Amino acid sequence: xxxxxxxxxxxxxxxxxxxxxxxxxxxxxxxxxxxxxxxxxxxxxxxxxxxxxxxxxxxxxxxxxxxxxxxxxxxxxxxxxxxxxxxxxxxxxxxxxxxxxxxxxxxxxxxxxxxxxxxxxxxxxxxxxxxxxxxxxxxxxxxxxxxxxxxxxxxxxxxxxxxxxxxxxxxxxxxxxxxxxxxxxxxxxxxxxxxxxxxxxxxxxxxxxxxxxxxxxxxxxxxxxxxxxxxxxxxxxxxxxxxxxxx
Amino acid sequence: xxxxxxxxxxxxxxxxxxxxxxxxxxxxxxxxxxxxxxxxxxxxxxxxxxxxxxxxxxxxxxxxxxxxxxxxxxxxxxxxxxxxxxxxxxxxxxxxxxxxxxxxxxxxxxxxxxxxxxxxxxxxxxxxxxxxxxxxxxxxxxxxxxxxxxxxxxxxxxxxxxxxxxxxxxxxxxxxxxxxxxxxxxxxxxxxxxxxxxxxxxxxxxxxxxxxxxxxxxxxxxx
Ligand code: SF4
Numbered sequence: 071x072x073x074x075x076x077x078x079x080x081x082x083x084x085x086x087x088x089x090x091x092x093x094x095x096x097x098x099x100x101x102x103x104x105x106x107x108x109x110x111x112x113x114x115x116x117x118x119x120x121x122x123x124x125x126x127x128x129x130x131x132x133x134x135x136x137x138x139x140x141x142x143x144x145x146x147x148x149x150x151x152x153x154x155x156x157x158x159x160x161x162x163x164x165x166x167x168x169x170x171x172x173x174x175x176x177x178x179x180x181x182x183x184x185x186x187x188x189x190x191x192x193x194x195x196x197x198x199x200x201x202x203x204x205x206x207x208x209x210x211x212x213x214x215x216x217x218x219x220x221x222x223x224x225x226x227x228x229x230x231x232x233x234x235x236x237x238x239x240x241x242x243x244x245x246x247x248x249x250x251x252x253x254x255x256x257x258x259x260x261x262x263x264x265x266x267x268x269x270x271x272x273x274x275x276x277x278x279x280x281x282x283x284x285x286x287x288x289x290x291x292x293x294x295x296x297x298x299x300x301x302x303x304x305x306x307x308x309x310x311x312x313x314x315x316x317x
Numbered sequence: 318x319x320x321x322x323x324x325x326x327x328x329x330x331x332x333x334x335x336x337x338x339x340x341x342x343x344x345x346x347x348x349x350x351x352x353x354x355x356x357x358x359x360x361x362x363x364x365x366x367x368x369x370x371x372x373x374x375x376x377x378x379x380x381x382x383x384x385x386x387x388x389x390x391x392x393x394x395x396x397x398x399x400x401x402x403x404x405x406x407x408x409x410x411x412x413x414x415x416x417x418x419x420x421x422x423x424x425x426x427x428x429x430x431x432x433x434x435x436x437x438x439x440x441x442x443x444x445x446x447x448x449x450x451x452x453x454x455x456x457x458x459x460x461x462x463x464x465x466x467x468x469x470x471x472x473x474x475x476x477x478x479x480x481x482x483x484x485x486x487x488x489x490x491x492x493x494x495x496x497x498x499x500x501x502x503x504x505x506x507x508x509x510x511x512x513x514x515x516x517x518x519x520x521x522x523x524x525x526x527x528x529x530x531x532x533x534x535x536x537x538x539x540x
Pocket of ligand 1: 293
C-alpha cells in the first residue's frame, strides 16, 4: 500500500508565521488522523528527510465526545479522531481551526467558547447557604430535547464553519445560543431566563446570525442548532416587544 | 478602530434592518411591480396607474420617508453587515449557505441597479419638472428608450431578478430571525413557499420588460 502523506500547517507559537510541512507514514488499515500524528511523533522527519520539532495537537477522548481534537481535515472542520484515513481522499491536509487563536501547530485556544458561556449565564445556579430543595419534575419530552442539547462538547465546529463568526468579532455563535436554550428550558434555570436572553441581545448576539445554517450541517453531535437559534430569536423578539409595553 | 454599534442600539437596529426589508421596502417592490405590470394590459391602463400614484396626497413625503429613507437605512446596514462577514460557500457547499451568500450578492446588485434606475427615472423627473413628468407619456418615453437595446433589457432583467430573489429570500430570513418559523420542517416548507412568491414576482417583472421591449407604444406628450 502507498504510504499515507500528510501536509500539515505548522506555526511555532501564537505570534509565529505559519508554514507547511509534509510527512509520510506507512499505510495501516483503520488508521485515523490521530494515529498518524502519533506515528509521526515517534520520529518527526519530513518527507524531504529533515528532522523537525514534533507536531503539536490536542486530543483526549479519542471517541468524539470531548471535542479537543477539532481541526481542519482536507480543509473542512471535524474531529481528527473519527477522521478515518480509509474514508478520506489523500494526500491529506491538516490545519488548525482558523477562527480561534493558534497556540502551536494544530493546537488552538478555544477559551472564547467558555467565555461566551460565562457571558450568557449558561449554567444553573443551585448553590446557596441553605437547602433550596428539589427542583420540579421535567416532562419526558422536554427531557429528551434537553438531552440532545446537553451533548454539546464545545468543540467549535459550528463556529469555525459559520460565515458570521470571525477571529476578531464578538459573535457568540450557535453553540452558545443552544446552551442558552438548554438552561432556559430547565425549570430551575428558567428563573434566570431574562438575564440570559438579555445577554444575547447585544452586539454579537442573536441578531448577528445570518442564517447560513452551516452550523447544523457540521455539528458532529447533530444538535438541532438552527431550531435553537430560531427559538432564541423568538424569545428575544417577544422580550423586546414586551419591554416596549412593560418597561 | 473599527466602527461599532453601541450595545443599547444593536438589537434594535438589526431588528429594524430586518423589518424595513419587508415593510416598507419589500411592500414597495410588490406595489411597484404590480403597477408597472399594468403596461402588459395597455398603455392607457399603465398611464392610469401612474396617475393614481401621482395623485396620492403628500406623495413626496411618502416617497422620502416611506421609501428612500428606509431603503437607504436598509442598504447601509446591509453593506455594514456584509463587510463584517466571511462567506465560505467554496468550502461548505450547502444550499442554505449558498442562499446566504446570494442574499448578500443580490443586495449589492440591487443597490447598484437602483442607483441606475433612479438616475434614469426619478432624476429626470426632478430635472425636467414634475408637471411634465406627471403626464406619464414622458415616463413611457423614457422606458421605451430603456428597453430599446438588449443591454438595457439585460440591466432590468438582472435588477428585477436580484430584487425578487433578495425579497423572497429575505422574507424567509425575516420569519426565521423574528422567530415566526422555528422547526426544521417549518423552515424548509416556508423556504418552498417563499421561493414560489419569488417566482411569481419575477414573472410579473419579466412580463413587463417583455411588453415594453416587443411592443413600444409612443405616446405624445399632452402639453
Ligand atoms: S454545538 Fe455541535 S458543533 Fe457546536 S460546539 Fe457543540 S458539539 Fe461542537
